[in-house]
Amino acid sequence: MKTLTVDLGERSYPIHIGHGILPLLPEKLAECGIGSPTPLLVITDSAVAPHYLKPVEELLRGAGYPVTTSVIPSGEASKSLEMLDELVKVALEAGLDRKSVIIALGGGVVGDLAGFVAASYMRGIRFVQVPTTILAHDSSVGGKVAVNHKLAKNIIGAFHQPEMVFYALEMLRTLPPREVRSGLAEVAKHGLIWDAAFVEWCESNADKLLALDPEALEYALYTGCSVKAQVVGQDERENGLRAILNLGHTIGHALEAVSRYELLHGEAISIGMVGSAKLAVRFGRDPVIYETTKRLLRKLELPVAVPSHIDTSEVMRTMMYDKKFKDGRTVFVLPEAIGRVEIVRDVPVAWVEEVVEELKREA
Ligand SMILES: NC(=O)c1ccc[n+]([C@@H]2O[C@H](COP(=O)([O-])OP(=O)(O)OC[C@H]3O[C@@H](n4cnc5c(N)ncnc54)[C@H](O)[C@@H]3O)[C@@H](O)[C@H]2O)c1
Numbered sequence: 001m002k003t004l005t006v007d008l009g010e011r012s013y014p015i016h017i018g019h020g021i022l023p024l025l026p027e028k029l030a031e032c033g034i035g036s037p038t039p040l041l042v043i044t045d046s047a048v049a050p051h052y053l054k055p056v057e058e059l060l061r062g063a064g065y066p067v068t069t070s071v072i073p074s075g076e077a078s079k080s081l082e083m084l085d086e087l088v089k090v091a092l093e094a095g096l097d098r099k100s101v102i103i104a105l106g107g108g109v110v111g112d113l114a115g116f117v118a119a120s121y122m123r124g125i126r127f128v129q130v131p132t133t134i135l136a137h138d139s140s141v142g143g144k145v146a147v148n149h150k151l152a153k154n155i156i157g158a159f160h161q162p163e164m165v166f167y168a169l170e171m172l173r174t175l176p177p178r179e180v181r182s183g184l185a186e187v188a189k190h191g192l193i194w195d196a197a198f199v200e201w202c203e204s205n206a207d208k209l210l211a212l213d214p215e216a217l218e219y220a221l222y223t224g225c226s227v228k229a230q231v232v233g234q235d236e237r238e239n240g241l242r243a244i245l246n247l248g249h250t251i252g253h254a255l256e257a258v259s260r261y262e263l264l265h266g267e268a269i270s271i272g273m274v275g276s277a278k279l280a281v282r283f284g285r286d287p288v289i290y291e292t293t294k295r296l297l298r299k300l301e302l303p304v305a306v307p308s309h310i311d312t313s314e315v316m317r318t319m320m321y322d323k324k325f326k327d328g329r330t331v332f333v334l335p336e337a338i339g340r341v342e343i344v345r346d347v348p349v350a351w352v353e354e355v356v357e358e359l360k361r362e363a
């Protein structure tokens with residue numbers, strides 16, 4: 001097992017990562033100040049529960065924790081105010097108080113939702129991330145928790161850091177192949193924003209990653225978590241640097257919403273990252289950036305074009321709700337080289353629209 005730290009002063013926390021570490025969960029909980037008999041509410045989803053809820057529950061009960069469980073429907077639709085309401089009811093009926101702890105056992109949907117329940121229940125209780133997807137190497141770190149509004153993704157949320165991230169990689173074995181690919185988009189993103197050598201490594205090891213080779217996966221997820229931890233450690237609340245983690249997300253979030261979440265998060269972000277590379281080339285950056293980005297994402301078997309049925313004007317309208325846009329002015333994260341990005345203001349809306357159209361023609 002390896003351990004990283006998200007360095008945030010009194011809100012610092014460990015990320016434990018490794019294969020076969022699940023049995024260590026109670027011990028690691030106790031180490032971060034959540035000793036038994038702290039009451040726990042384990043929130044998970046309907047696709048994760050059949051594999052992992054019972055073992056996790058047995059482990060925790062065996063260590064003396066009183067455990068309540070709640071299983072939400074799997075899928076993005078669960079990141080909603082209705083589900084928040086439902087989980088608050090569960091928490092109240094279980095008698096959770098301000099000393100209780102929520103355990104988010106699942107992917108980014110469970111993590112974002114359960115984290116937001118933790119951020120808002122009784123004005124904030126502690127929570128722990130137990131990620132079960134590749135994508136969640138990103139979502140479980142950094143404390144962005146949220147639900148969606150029908151007009152915009154992640155628009156109702158908070159910054160609420162977990163007490164610990166416990167990443168037992170043996171749980172990734174049951175991931176459907178499409179979810180494996182989707183998660184690899186955020187792995188690629190961490191390379192593209194921060195580490196050119198890691199981008200090269202991902203390209204050379206794409207086959208191993210897609211086949212869930214344990215060693216390759218552990219290296220990639222450790223590296224991805226470490227990039228995220230470094231960025232969040234320098235800018236917890238996205239006053240500057242942290243915005244780089246949004247590479248591909250301005251176009252990507254709009255595509256996700258307009259596709260009614262038919263496109264998975266990583267798929268939409270993959271297309272968005274190709275769009276950002278195209279925009280960078282329009283600003284005079286080296287076309288090699290675009291070619292490398294696209295080649296890497298293709299190697300990871302991710303989509304690199306906008307599905308032809310997506311309506312460009314709806315994408316443009318939805319994009320205007322982006323949290324980075326201020327006073328109607330566009331703000332984009334664009335690559336300036338492989339492994340390095342810049343924040344660019346006032347990207348002409350016409351260029352963005354043309355790029356989305358180009359990406360559609362390439363479908
Ligand atoms: N907070 C953040 O910083 C952040 C970062 C990136 C993404 N996100 C959010 O994360 C969400 C996407 O996360 P995701 O891709 O993990 O999606 P997800 O949570 O929906 O999980 C993907 C699918 O895999 C299933 N699943 C999860 N773990 C499994 C396992 N081990 N075995 C079998 N099936 C499993 C889930 O039930 C679901 O059907 C989006 O809502 C996105 O906005 C948040």
Ligand SMILES: O=C(O)C(=O)C[C@@H](O)[C@H](O)[C@H](O)COP(=O)(O)O
Pocket residue numbers: 138141142144153154186238242243245246249323
């Ligand atoms: O942690 C961050 O900061 C990120 O931007 C990570 C993204 O991968 C993630 O999708 C995040 O939820 C996007 O945040 P948002 O503030 O643009 O909704």
Ligand SMILES: [Zn+2]
Pocket residue numbers: 138186249265269
């Ligand atoms: Zn993301």
